[in-house]
Amino acid sequence: MKKIRDFFNQGGLLLFVLGRILAGIPIVVALSILVFVATQALPGDAAVAYLANTATPERLEAIRQQLNLDDPLWMQYAQWAGGVLQFDFGTTVTGETEVTTLLKERIQNTLILMASSGIVAIPLSIIIGVYAAVRRGKLFDNVTSLFTLILAALPEFVVAIFVVFLLATNVFQIFPAIAFVDPGTLAWSNPMALVLPSLTLVLAVTPYVSRIMRGSMIEVMESEYIQMARLKGLSERTVIVRHALPNAIAPTIQVIALQLAWLAGGVVVVEAVFAYPGIGTIMIDSVKGRDLPIVQAITLMIAALYVVLNILADIGTILSTPRLRTRYARKNDTSDVFAAMGGDEW
């Protein structure tokens, strides 16, 4: 405990965190420009796209005014980005509802779904990975290797439909196939609705993390300090839990963060299968209805989440690697830290 406090007092980590957050800002700005350009800067325009064949000159004009489409592009962007900075993503194409109000509950529902999947998937994959590494080449390892190989190959909506077939409609009828949540309440008020979407995401994420964990653990188990620990006569349990595991987890943190970021994309399709009231279903509805302000808001939030998770992963990697921790605190040498983390991150 004292060591950790000392380290914080030195300010090394704080500087590092600040630096990483500052480096993240231009990236998020670039992301927002990309999102804006991909949608608003179309050859036709958003009003035409939205109204399609119901367009009359008056309605087109109304929507154009609504979305400021008559202004030059950079002004449209500035206006939109200015709003985004205050968590104001504008109104829907028809101008009836604030995007932020519309998304508020849905964001919470999606976060609940991501959290409930992550809470199960991450410990589960660490346990599977570690146990498979310890029992390397034995039955458990071979069986989980085969299953993770198969699961990793399956698209998530295929897994989702298998799950529905098995547990909701045909074989067993245990859980609801449609994740119904009362409007105005959040998803955890109906935990049964969460089971199948979460299970699908767990099945999608676990193979990747457990395979990385297994590889990392095998590498650590072959190292000299583990041999040393064994030669000292420590019990195998102590060797694995106290000596090997903490060293094997560090390289897995980046993968876990990447998988959590992937979850933000994976939920889109999985929510659609279960009609789960999160940002995924509303995104697909908005894509179909060409309601661009909603699509822009959700895309930008998901991309920004990726940046944030990457920053957290870098911090987590440093915290879980004593070698980096001390080196960084002493020398403030970022290049070293980046090199040791794998080099090609931001």
Place this chain on the structure above:
Amino acid sequence: MGLTFKQAYAKIGAVLVGIIIAIALFGPLFAPHTFDEFIDMPNAPRSDQLLLGADYLGRDVWSRFLFGGRTIIGLSFVSTLLGVGLGLLIGLFAASAQSRTDSLIMRMNDILLAFPQIVFVLLVVSGFGTSIFLIAITVGFTHAPRTARIIRAAAAEVMERDFIKAAVAVGEKRQRIILSELLPNVTSPLLVEFGLRMTYSIGLVAAVSFLGLGLQPPAADWGLMINENRGSMTVQPWAVLTPIFAIAIFTIGINFITDSFAKVAIGIDRKGKE
């Protein structure tokens, strides 16, 4: 021992992939009905005349299944080729460029990585409308930065070797160094990347159809079939299960091949079972 074990996986994978490609290519020749013909009651069960029953509108599931593989596999292949090709170019170019250009390219590349693939595809569809060609190109485009990253890492390692330094010292043109020195030395990671990207392409193309944003009815397409018949899965599971199994078998087969190739050729996971 380990080698034969891995080869067995590769063989199983090849058989699985071969079966599905054969169905997709030649299936329509054996279809008893056309894909949009109404031949029975909606959701008619399996019978002697109807191998897999009828779908939610009363069309022959077996015929629709035989017709439905062409687009998804064709589109996935095209988008993978496009994306891996583009990523290869970017990766080789960055690795052989000066370090400032290299890091500029890769930073821009990293920005694109922030969009999950399906989200980026949806973003583009929301702006430009649905079109299967647009979807193939967009899926390919989302592969490119991911492939570029892998190829750059592999090529950067090759750049450090003596024969490249010799080629540079002799004054060989950059284009020649990329094509005849770098490219032949990254073929293994390239093939692994191709297999991996192919499974993701299938997932993405099928998902887009499944979400109702790809091929439009009455087209026969595995993704679309799953979506259309999902509501009546309890009474007529075959209309959903057949295309689902086909997609699953195909992606699993590719993954088996890719995985055993990665282990044998590159020595990824060389510490696996000996």
